[in-house]
Amino acid sequence: MRSFVVEPMQYGKLFLAGDAAHIVPPTGAKGLNLAVADVRILARALADFYSTGRRDRLDAYSEPACGASGRCSVSPGG
Secondary structure, eight states, rough: OOOOOSSSEETTEEOGGGGGEEEEOOOGGGHHHHHHHHHHHHHHHHHHHHHHHOOOOOOHHHHHHHHHEEEEEEOTTT
């Protein structure tokens, strides 16, 4: 079975999450768990941005989201 993860998981103001960001085999039930983890990370980053105006969590979205899949490495500035 093959898997695919987009690196980085954002391009400018476009953020990818769930199946748009990674496709993993159904074994181990990782697909839905990773999608929920992506959305949770992105929701916290968006909430922080709209409450404080800071973009640091949005700009760093790919690192924790991609790291949760355990299948990619994000280069700085991605």
